[in-house]
Amino acid sequence: MNKIEKFLSRNIFPVFFKLFPLKRKTIVFSSFGGRNYSGNPRIISEKLQKGELDYQLVWLLKDTVPDILPKGIKRIKSDSIFSAYYLYTSKFWIDDSRKTIVYKKRKSQIYFQTWHGTPLKKIEFDAKDKLSKHYLKYAQNDSESISYLLSGNNYSSKIYPNAFRIETEKILNIGTPRNDQLIKERKSHNESIYDKRIINILFAPTFRNDPRDNGLSQLKKIGFNLLEDYFHLKGQEVNFLVKFHPNVNSQLAKDRASLDYMKHHSIELVEDSILLEHLFSNIDLLITDYSSIFFDYSLLGKPLILFNYDENKYAEERGFYIELSDLPVPKAQNADDLINVLLFQKEKLLNSSKALLEYLVNYENGDSAKKIIELIVKEDN
Template identity: 35%
Template structure:
């Protein structure tokens, strides 16, 4: 039955939809499968809106639609309106793979921003660890893409080798990071207001990636002790914002978090605003470290399951080559915080960026919009 439905969709419905008139200045954007207004698609959408484009945003439901600013219209995924606007838009923008049955028209352009510079092996480089259905969807998605965005020569090589993609790559940086080159004040005020944070506290962001078993053992950090170490090294009172990975964010209620030291920020839609609001980052194997690197602020790696995780997916880099101090338990985390050397981190970061050909200058969204209008 599914095979018959797919043939009808592909051979009858999609060709019929392709006859609808296309709006040359309409874009349909999506981020993290409809979870809200965030990431590089957000930055591109804002740039296109400022240039007079009609911008629509795919959302899971009303809650996610609330994150959209004025001028950007929500579309519920799978709705008739969503299908219509995707069929008649000139441009699609997404940071994840598209799993639906909708096929892009040859005259449309699909910009795949991806969602980070990888530490872990991904896509074809980790194919044996991926679900076969995901690989099928990823291959189809890459065939539809017209442009991938890259922040480095290194990532471009991964696209060519492991993403089943042979099209154009624009090495412009990640549009989501453009805001990291601007003033932090507005984001800090917004984060404090929306999370109802106390005034006068320095903020540290804790944002680890997910584990294959979708467990929460990584969140065993001694938050009180970490806040104390941050206070001793940098001064002031500290509060940690814990942002669970989207794949486990719905389990946040299972954690016992003392609000004197840690606040659950998992529902906050845009992590870039959290970067700007926070004075330090603690992560593990997540690509957030490479984004936060643009702020020049302290970053620490807490990897309490290093051996098991490395066996699971392996890394593109030896962890010793990363520019950030690393710890495997709470004792070690306290030690690297107290011993933080800003000058040494800056030197290591500059060397790392130079060796991998990283390009970030705050103009990525503009470059993408120029490409679309060119």
């Protein structure tokens, strides 16, 4: 990216564009700093299109993002003169991560911060000792610009005011759009993993600061052979999938050892482009460590296991909001523990999602995107 253009788009152009009239019917979307067309902003954007409402929809995306926007949506290069123009002349902003802005939004603009998951690890200003001063400066401008911050549960709503340094009144306890589909797909799941002929297991570890602790190291700890043998003895087939953190996925092309290991064990690698709400519908059992995706997955009512093999080290590295022992879900610290959960904690495993949602005090009910659009229309009048 042209560094001069990036500097001007953040530091100079907004000064002029803030003097322009606001475009009342324009909404600017961004996801993960322009790296994706995804998440809560994507769901809201697509629902707005289907509703045929009279709004201009603009997406800020990096040049590296494939051209996959639906017809009728305007694509603008992030960190460009045009991105600065649309940011400071549009009535609405919708994002799921921090905006790298030097200048706060205009007083009459409305900014929906939808965030990207229920926090287990400490985030934002609660983790300020682990974040750069440069990032925290952007974060402060972003927080002071937020009009509404979405929350999917009471647990998150208690964390957000301090983590984002915003007023409690700005938190919308209406769920999150990317989880609307999960609510609609939730079934009674009469057939448990103990009765199914084919089991789809997703292993979704988050990243560690030390690169040596990612990829192959994580794969070897779970004991795929033991799990496969367990299900085979019961006359069941098992398909293994792995969803690494994007920070790990981006390095896999150089990690031949991990790729060879997955190929040898017939493990399918889930790409970052796969929407989690689509992936989850085909998964029968989730095994993860400290990735917040297990909060979303629980909305389907399916079993999950926390694989916290390095809990003490990771807690010191990142910090948790709660003790993992407080969560009402099965936990394992090695491959043998995983088998023991399957053998001796059947009831707890099968009820893990329901128990977790009760613990969180769930707000997700499947109509978050609809409520946001209703609020946009209200704010527009």
